[in-house]
Amino acid sequence: MQNIPALWRDPETYLSRSAPDHPVLFFAPSVLHATAQRFLDGFSGLVTxxxxxxxxxxxxxxxxxxxxxxxxxxxxxxxxxxxxxxxxxxxxxxxxxxxxxxxxxxxxxxxxxxxxxxxxxxxxxxxxxxxxxxxxxxxxxxxxxxxxxxxxxxxxxxxxxxxxxxxxxxxxxxxxxxxxxxxxxxxxxxxxxxxxxxxxxxxxxxxxxxxxxxxxxxxxxxxxxxxxxxxxxxxxxxxxxxxxxxxxxxxxxPGRAMVAESFTLAARIKGIRGAGETVFLNDGIYGGLVDIRDMGLPERVHVVAADGAWRKGRTVPRVVFGPTCDSLDRLPDGLPLAGDAEVGDFVLFPGLGAYSLAMTTAFNGYGVSEVVTVLDLLRDKTSNA
Missing domain, CATH: 3.20.20.10 (Alanine racemase)
Known part of the structure; x- marks a missing residue:
């Protein structure tokens, strides 16, 4: 019998109903098709x-x-x-x-x-x-x-x-x-x-x-x-x-430009220390966030509460560590996260379809392995205030 994966509306719906305690990559085929069409229509030669x-x-x-x-x-x-x-x-x-x-x-x-x-x-x-x-x-x-x-x-x-x-x-x-x-x-x-x-x-x-x-x-x-x-x-x-x-x-x-935008990665906040300046996620540079280490911090980062609602607090630059026991498992400093983020919330990283899944490891038992198919990658199109 063919196993057809469930199709979810958006990441927020999946996160609020499934409450995964591991990082998840959300894939929107519609976005990949649109990007492929952009290359096929715009580039005058063969697209591989x-x-x-x-x-x-x-x-x-x-x-x-x-x-x-x-x-x-x-x-x-x-x-x-x-x-x-x-x-x-x-x-x-x-x-x-x-x-x-x-x-x-x-x-x-x-x-x-x-x-x-x-x-x-x-x-x-x-x-x-x-x-x-x-x-x-x-x-x-x-x-x-x-x-x-x-x-x-x-x-x-x-x-x-x-x-x-x-x-x-x-x-x-x-x-x-x-x-x-x-x-x-x-x-x-x-x-x-x-x-x-x-x-x-x-x-x-x-x-x-x-x-x-x-x-x-x-x-x-x-x-x-x-x-x-x-x-x-x-x-x-x-x-x-x-x-x-x-x-x-x-x-x-094209590799990165073709596939990046069709995936969003969700990592859960495991811990917050001090006055909120240090955050621990369940994914890091040994997992789906490895590309951020090399390419620098992205600007499009969103925090979603456990019920699927977006956190709207003013963004605060954070020190962010991944889940492994290695102190090198640290993103470049200053990742902007909503100030009202709490332990148990999810951090959404749009545009991480390239190299996230390809380069993830299983170091310390962590890493990205689940891909969830969605109709749309973001329910709320407005950015954090």
Whole structure:
């Protein structure tokens, strides 16, 4: 018998009726569908999803239902997750460092596109069918992202020229790819990369079929929501300006920006110390809040009482610890929580669909494991006073 999970109206309803004593992630498929449509409508090339951001089966299956049928995968486990929801999805194996067994798995799963950033890694791909695309990944010292991926992956432009020539000579379909870094809010980063890609192509004397402009599109963390359409327009303009009348096809691989907004995390207040300046939650940096440690405090945080009502007290910056016995389990100081918050209340963190579930641990027996499907993510649309 098929087990169909219950569908709740909103997080407040679930919290007031179920009173969970563990952190919960609330998932709204309608929000994910709307975000996917925004990318499909606004980005002029192929939209793939970076599975690493959130590989939950409900996410992958809803993306397929929304029309996304290409996925950026980094491991055989992610390939299996994609095949679990679609027999026809196209997979782009863009982790440029692979073991021999991982390469064999990629071939078996039918990965259509592979990335590479050094000669020794290209040597390993000899058995990859020549019908596949191999994208040379390059990196530039470009700012504009929360943190840069170029320190780990990416050939220099000079090395990229040589790699691109080899890919073409050895019979694969040559392509280029880059990643401007996570949570990149500066469209000029893509512009600089695209013009550098044109220089690499010219120097290599090789035609590229496609150019992968990476992920890095920002999610809504602070202030107003990012203007993704402005970034799409900047990418299109840069491709036209750099490549003229015969541009390569483009594709992107959003992860964070695709899935973040469709989840809200709820953590319960376990304790309040002093005059209320220190708060203990049942989730922290070893669980679903790990991304806050790296990305900084969000502005959209809400406190919900046990009966589902929003706390309306003036926000107060708090020191917030997670539930484990490790003193490092501490969010960046100053998390703004309602001044009338009490022990037993729930703290809602919107926009935590990316990396929360993917990176949670079971350290000390804590962590996020429950995903609850809801129609809407917030009942009350007004922020705390």
């Amino acid at each position: 999803y970076a599975v690493k951001a959130n590989a939950h089966p409900a996410v992958l299956s809803n993306l397929v239902a929304a029309g996304v049928n290409a996925f950026d995968v980094a491991s055989p486990a992610e390939m299996a997750a994609v095949r679990g929801v679609s027999d026809t999805a196209v997979m782009h194996y863009n982790n440029p460092v692979r073991s021999a067994k991982e390469i064999a798995a990629g071939i078996d799963y039918g990965a259509a596109s592979w990335s590479v950033d050094c000669a020794s890694e290209l040597d390993k791909l000899a058995a990859v069918p020549r019908s596949c695309e191999i994208a040379v990944r390059f990196a530039l010292p470009v700012s504009g992202a929360a943190y840069d991926f170029g320190s780990k992956f990416g050939a220099s432009p000079d090395d990229a020229v040589n790699l691109l020539r080899r890919v073409a000579v050895e019979g694969w379909t040559p392509s280029l790819c880059f990643h401007p870094g996570t949570q990149c809010e500066d469209a000029d980063a893509w512009v600089e990369y695209i013009h550098a890609a044109k220089e690499i192509v010219d120097r290599a004397g090789a035609h590229i079929a496609r150019m992968n402009v990476g992920g890095g599109f920002p999610a809504h963390r602070c202030g107003t929501a990012p203007d993704l359409e402005a970034q799409f327009a900047a990418i299109d303009a840069a491709v036209t300006h750099a490549f003229g009348a015969t541009p390569p096809a483009i594709l992107c691989e």
